[in-house]
Amino acid sequence: MRTKKYVLSDQDMPRQWYNIMADLPNGMEPPLHPGTGQPCGPEDLAPIFPMNLIEQEVSTQRWIDIPEEILEKYAIWRPSPLYRAYSLEKALDTPAKIFFKNEGVSPAGSHKPNTAIAQAYYNKMAGTKKITTETGAGQWGSALSMCCSFFGIECKVFMVKISYNQKPYRRLMMETWGANCTASPSTETAAGRSILEKYPDSPGSLGMAISEAVEEAVSDENTKYALGSVLNHVMIHQSIIGLEAKKQMEMAGAYPDVIIGSAGGGSNFAGLSFPFALDKINGKEIDIIAVEPTSCPTLTRGPFAYDFGDTVQMTPMLPMHTLGHNFVPAPIHAGGLRYHGMAPLVSQLVLDGIIRAESIHQMETFKAGITFARSEGYIPAPECNHAIAIT
Template sequence: MPGVPRYWYNLTADLPVPLPPLVDPLDEEESRIALLARILPSRVIDEEYTLSRTLRIPEEVRRAYERAGRPTPLLRAEGLERALGVSGRVRIYYKFEGALPTGSHKLNTAIPQVYYAKLDGAVEVVTETGAGQWGLAVSTAAAMLGVKATVFMTRSSHESKKPRRLAMKALGARVVPSPSTETRAGREALRENPGHPGSLGLAITEAVEYTLSGERRRYVPGSVMESVLTHQTVIGLEALEQLPEEPDYMVACVGGGSNFGGFTYPVIGMKLRGEGFEGTRFIAAESRAAPRLTRGDYRYDGLDTGLTLPLARMYTLGRSYVPPPVHAAGLRYHGAAPSLSLLRLLGYVEAVAYSQEEVLEAAAVFARAEGILPAPESAHAVKAVMDIASKAPAGSVIAFNLSGHGYLDIDAYEAIESRLVSGELKARG
């Protein structure tokens, strides 16, 4: 069995065209690029701008990965194949990141970022979270490495995702519903809309503002930034060692892009370098509640609602977009990572969007076939796999990233409770 990789992979080195850089807003006096040095761990900034193809994983981080349960398993979905009626015609594999103690892939970047923050002398890390996977990962990494954590959690999720909120607090984190009264941005949002459900863009603005208001704090981003996607490539690098055959399709859900990039980028890099996988297709599955890659515009936009961070060129619905409070809150971000957006623009990545009900139904089918309940976010990938399997040519191989389990999202399944009880759900594509 392969061990934990010793290097992360940086896709930027292999892109066919240069990645559009982060830029400052034209009408703002203060440089947002310069601001990054005041809020981010210094090594995150170094990784954000490097053109090196591989980045050595610090041994302290590798040991923490091992303690957390890496490498994660790659499994054959034989039960799902039978449920879909494709046994002997299509083979399906999944990388199970839900095996990590936080239940999702997010720990892969939380550990190095908190480690880097501690090296910089920080005693507190600050972040935002939607459904809570990222907040729980940061809380766990902070507990492992001995620093404090403050998490601004979108208000709708703060109310509906009680298990994750309580888990973060049990680990010692302070969890603040966003919009909050602790920041200027939060107070303004509440003044305009007292019932504001929150958004990731606004929670980021609050987290950055709070970071700047105190000493020895560092902000740790959960997705979108290239350094985050680079950390997540431990997923794909392990999968390359574990897969028994070359996949025709690689599938993952997309919020900001970290789990999709982590799973697919090492293979996309090989394809770009002409080292194999010429026929592999890469499918990004997103929520219809925030359909950036399928309906967004490719342009420069703010990474957060309040423009406290630089502008990134990406597929976006607009930084002020407030998506409906669906259960797959991790997919509610308004934009997608610049590298993923560029790959989508150039045609290397395809995208599909699904509604909440159909992905939860797909998740229930997967759970009854494989014995694992997917997170609502990961269920988008499951639905895409089911659709692909129903139409793929005989002999096709599908690999997907099951980026998290759904045992802390069980409230989501109330939406289809009657159909679960009646047994009405069917494995359909």
């Protein structure tokens, strides 16, 4: 019997995360303070994040040890399987060998718990009692809800209103794990009320929901904020995907010519690709492609510029590809790909020519998802359909 999937045991799990900050060919610009416009110091971020995560955010250490407590929680779903897509290859009649990494085996159904568990853990260590966050499609909100429940931390999620209405079961999942989930923009924050005053029918956006979550976090010293993508420490935590994939490709006796991932804020894409990008920086020839929707074309159409992460300009300004912090994307189904900005690390690597971007229409991605479901079995998320369509 030929091998369909490459599985690693709990004991084979990587014990360190990879931080691509250590290997950027041209370095990176610092975040700027939203008030002064000067580079942010760690103390500027302290009202929002605990100091142990801020240290990771600015770290240039290449390898970072994964604490034992996090490894034990990772073992609930990690190492995740790497598959050879024999049936999809046949359906496409291609000589290419196609592999895919299945992050859907996590209890929350996505890659998001890879960083949610780390953020919940570091917050617990720092004494945080409550975490606020935003969520698009609901994947990040449910991942954080679950991980907060593991560590006994209160969790409050602002969910983009159009997704809140499109994906009601996601709210139910968050509540099952004990979190509180509110449609954003809401009347619970000054930011939300100011947006609703101008646009009472707003479908919401990640930028708006971030404003609400940050506002609630800074108003209480025992409450911190957590972000599921974009930031450097999130990219570090997600690197475990690519580190496992490297081991598994070795088991398969293969090495990729092309790496493809869907990119909203950038964490799914970075998690898989950065460990391979290291090889590219060191001379390997690999085509690394980030795929986004044509209706939210951050990398393919947005300029590289300093911009706010949120709508009401409370967050530090980040150097990134951006469509502007006031951009309200069309309510497509891939709620996870509707963020106006892109992770600074992903944006920098596009500038440096290490990776490149493509965009694709929603209808085409659905077609690709159906081909995948009828050949490989798994029904991919709308977000993943973008990567599959480009394949």
